Amino acid sequence: MRTRLFTPGPTPVPESVMLRMAQPIIHHRTPEFQTAQAELAEGLKLLFQTSGDVITLTSSGTGAMEAAVVNTLSPGDAVITVNAGKFGERWGELCRAYGLRVEEVMVEWGRAVTAEEIGAALDRVPDARAVLLTHSETSTGVATDVRGIAQAIRPRFDGLIIVDGITAVGAHELRFDEWDLDVVVTGSQKGVMIPPGLAFIALSERAWRATETARLPRFYFDLRTMRKPEEAWTPAVTLVLGAVEALRMLREEGIENVWARHDRLARALRAGLSALGLKLFGVSPSNAVTSAELPERGAEFMKLLKERYHVTVAAGQEALKGRIVRIAHLGYYDDADMLTILYAVERALADVEHPHTPGAGLAAARAVLGGE
Numbered sequence: 001m002r003t004r005l006f007t008p009g010p011t012p013v014p015e016s017v018m019l020r021m022a023q024p025i026i027h028h029r030t031p032e033f034q035t036a037q038a039e040l041a042e043g044l045k046l047l048f049q050t051s052g053d054v055i056t057l058t059s060s061g062t063g064a065m066e067a068a069v070v071n072t073l074s075p076g077d078a079v080i081t082v083n084a085g086k087f088g089e090r091w092g093e094l095c096r097a098y099g100l101r102v103e104e105v106m107v108e109w110g111r112a113v114t115a116e117e118i119g120a121a122l123d124r125v126p127d128a129r130a131v132l133l134t135h136s137e138t139s140t141g142v143a144t145d146v147r148g149i150a151q152a153i154r155p156r157f158d159g160l161i162i163v164d165g166i167t168a169v170g171a172h173e174l175r176f177d178e179w180d181l182d183v184v185v186t187g188s189q190k191g192v193m194i195p196p197g198l199a200f201i202a203l204s205e206r207a208w209r210a211t212e213t214a215r216l217p218r219f220y221f222d223l224r225t226m227r228k229p230e231e232a233w234t235p236a237v238t239l240v241l242g243a244v245e246a247l248r249m250l251r252e253e254g255i256e257n258v259w260a261r262h263d264r265l266a267r268a269l270r271a272g273l274s275a276l277g278l279k280l281f282g283v284s285p286s287n288a289v290t291s292a293e294l295p296e297r298g299a300e301f302m303k304l305l306k307e308r309y310h311v312t313v314a315a316g317q318e319a320l321k322g323r324i325v326r327i328a329h330l331g332y333y334d335d336a337d338m339l340t341i342l343y344a345v346e347r348a349l350a351d352v353e354h355p356h357t358p359g360a361g362l363a364a365a366r367a368v369l370g371g372e
């Protein structure tokens with residue numbers, strides 16, 4: 001039976017990427033691999049909209065979060081983090097693990113932090129060295145206005161703006177240079193459409209300067225080592241080749257078209273779920289993942305999606321466990337995928353006797369997608 005993945009990482013891998021990765025392994029100290037590395041570097045600049053270096057790490061996304069912290073900060077530095085979900089909470093945990101002074105802005109899960117709240121935190125901690133944000137909070141399905149926050153605080157804040165862009169990069173408009181961000185990280189199994197195992201980290205000139213004075217311990221993730229042209233450690237050759245192909249696809253589509261596609265699919269899914277009588281969760285929704293409150297008999301509904309309709313979606317995490325379902329549209333998705341998941345949701349809703357109008361979800365999504 002064909003199974004379909006609608007999770008916010010891992011995300012589906014395009015056929016051409018799988019074929020690229022199925023080829024025999026090559027050695028990393030070869031002209032072929034150097035060419036691939038150079039191509040990847042160019043693709044990443046486009047993805048992050050930066051003219052600076054974007055470094056590829058062999059790790060999951062959290063490794064790049066850790067690299068961001070250890071390369072730019074020193075023991076005892078004050079930082080501002082935002083707990084509006086599990087991943088913002090992770091910034092706090094990570095910074096505390098390294099002995100930083102953490103001012104954690106608590107935000108009700110399902111809402112995004114505002115520029116005013118960040119401003120108030122800066123008032124409380126005027127010596128803060130970094131503000132750490134989560135562009136798309138995957139645990140709640142909420143997007144943060146990173147551009148607005150950066151714009152609002154920049155006049156008074158010359159520290160580092162560090163962004164977890166793990167489900168935002170490739171899904172939301174992101175202009176690293178123009179928005180004056182310092183560090184943005186993402187992981188390969190999200191908008192980059194390849195399997196888990198690589199992470200990418202963009203740094204501004206301000207952040208590169210910070211790597212020279214930062215005193216937190218680091219070795220494998222020392223970005224100064226990785227910025228040099230020769231390979232310090234063995235790269236994940238196969239994944240790098242897959243990433244080259246995936247970024248070629250994104251370049252061909254056009255990065256602004258990629259953002260627009262994510263926006264359109266997200267709007268279609270939200271319209272479809274609402275039309276089926278599901279209550280959307282949270283405000284300022286992410287373009288990567290849609291959260292909705294579970295219907296009555298929610299556990300059964302989730303089980304049916306997986307076992308009877310063969311679609312894998314994500315459940316709520318921690319405080320949201322048993323309360324929401326999260327459906328991804330991040331990466332390799334198109335209009336037909338949204339109709340497919342809505343069809344499966346409708347069938348499962350019928351099975352748990354959730355009141356709805358048959359076909360209403362598909363009709364509402366089609367109205368957004370167009371093509372009448």
Ligand SMILES: *Cc1c(COP(=O)(O)O)cnc(C)c1O
Pocket residue numbers: 008009060061062063087134136137138164165166167187
């Ligand atoms: C997936 C995710 C992470 C964690 O990435 P890993 O690859 O699992 O380490 C961090 N932040 C966000 C917003 C994510 O979606």
